[in-house]
Amino acid sequence: MRFLAVLGLLQVGLLAAAAQEPAARPSEKPEEKQKPAEKPALPFQIQLLETRVRFEANGDSRKEVHTVVKLNNILGAREFARLAFDYNRAFQQLEIPQVRITHANGGTSEVLASAITDAPNPAVEKFPAYQDVRVKSVRLLGLQEGDTIEYRVTTTTTHHPLAPDFWLEHTFDRSGQVLKEQYELVLPASRRELQVRINPDSPPVSRETSGSGESADITYRWTKTYSAPRDAGSGSEPPTDAPGAADIGISTLSWEFLAIRLAESMLPGSGPNLGLASYEGSMKELDRQPEVSATVRKKMLSLTTDSKTQLDRLKAIYDFVSREVVSVDLPLGATGFRARPASEILKSAYATAEDRYVLFAALAAATNLRVVPALTGFCDRKALATPSVFKRLLVIGYIKERPYWLDPVLEVAPFGMLSPASGKCALLLQRETVVLSSTGHEWAGIPYALPFAASQKVRVDATLGENGDLSAKVKYTMRGDNELLLRGAFHQTPKEKWKDVASLLALSDGFRGQVTSVNASDPMATKEPFTVEYELAQSKFVDWSKKPVRIPALLPQIGLPEPPRKLAEDGKASNIELGTPLNVETQLMLHLPAGTTVQAPAGTSVARNYAIYVSKYSVTAETLTASRHINFLLREVSAERSIDYSAFLHAVQNDQAQQITLVPAVDSGKDIKH
16 A cells, blocks of 8 residues: 555564674664764774684685774663674584673773573574574673773684585675774685675785695785764865675675575485585586475375365465464574475474475475475675575466466465565576576566455544544555555564554554554455454544634545656666556545534546546535545556656645535534635
8 A cells, every 4th residue: 555654664574684604793883873963973883893704615614703892872881781693503603702891980801601691593492493593692781881892703614504615795884883994804715616806995905825735725804994084175085985785705606506506405305415516517407306205295185185276286385384384583594594304394383484495395296386496685696696695585386387476484475475575586496407507597587466456445434523532443455565564564463462553554544543443354364355444533633613624534645656856877767666556445434513514625536547546525414425546557657757647646646635624513604714
């Protein structure tokens, strides 16, 4: 619903990509907040950040981080009250050899090793199969403004599931959060396929080669010192560093080979292990197949008993995997793309996005359906190939070569519906014969199309009392993008807190007052439109003593995009994006006190080939009826028609700005003054 922009606040979930090395949370660079000039601009400042990363030819690595942080105020002290570092115990070791506090009032204190805790990531506490994903943390009590914290963290990675391949991306801080940063990267010279990309604005201060033969290493070193730019007009030059792509990027992978490695990793079973030697050939056949155990086959038969076609079977498998398997909220790659057996996933009834695909693929294979995983959230095929850039995992099911794009991770998505957050393209993890020298076959555009016509209806039945109080019943019925948002919001929120969700929904549509009750259809019943109903009460909505009383139509505002004000980078005007074709109907029935006289505005009707808008207002006895209907027919309007679109937009906005004039019974015989 285009007038439900605030619904984005209802979305819940962490979609951050996992890196091969864990990130130290306190060293992340929070957004700088504006504060009075006489106060510190940042709650804390990293005075020194030293990082040394070393990769071995077999893919093992060691990362050492040394950080010195000055706490500028109490907010900074709260930020560092707990140091926490993520790692995966299955292939990593994480040590915190030093945590030292230098107090502003003098003296130092060392945190003992016994104070360091090691626990499963909170997201996996209830899921034993994933408790190798852990957090080491230490609490720092009694921190004060002016204290300095110094800590060292070492992470050792051995036998990563995707070894001997490895990758890394790093970007230097430019915000002033880090005053001095030193970075050292040691790479094996023997890995001839290793790609190294360095931002020309951030060249290393040195590049050295040591050793010889297979033991030779190449060492890069950077030193960055932040200096605040002088005021404009002082003759200072702007910083030469410019934000953009990563300053340092390395990878032993190509997109083609990454697709093969991930497909291999996510299909445990028989087949070749395409390791380092596979680079020597131009063609390899990946014949791994999903596991079809007796348990999996039995489950497939129970799911598809009433299915008459392959499409029915695909839908039945999708419904089971998306609704009956609990989602484990870990980012992609947190387990190193190491998959569990499908029978084990089926027994536990919980899964990460990767394992949800493994189960889906096994059930599909048991009934001779072909499915392919697709990674989304990144589209630059010219960039270095790294698995950490992807955000979501989709499943493509094929029925007689027709693809059906599915997102079982969402749990509440109707069959064939994708979230707009999926992006525009995907990396397909193919299992068929792949020619490594080919290019482009592993990428595909996401055909974003809804499996049904998008529609949204809002019905408002309101009563205005003689005391000026307003009570209203509001009902939403929807299909489309915002249906998915609302389904997710109500699904993830305990029922006793549904009023909070409805209150946000009411606020986003311009309704004030208190939500007194709320009811919603089952978020998991995706074969029918999603409905939400709530009751709203607002005291003193109108003041009858004012002459005359004017109120807006109690309908949500239908939003349309503004024409672009700036030209695109190529100097040409951009097309106006309207989004998915959508039919929106809003209707109001307002019951007024007896004897109230109503002056309703005139309706509006404007029609174009890209959208049609019609509004009607009428009065019967003491009941006002208002309706607004807009049908978006096209996804976009060409730039050449921007003047015509502006006229259409203004007509809609002017209509929605019209007000309704009310005269109470005691004044009904008097003229209405405007």
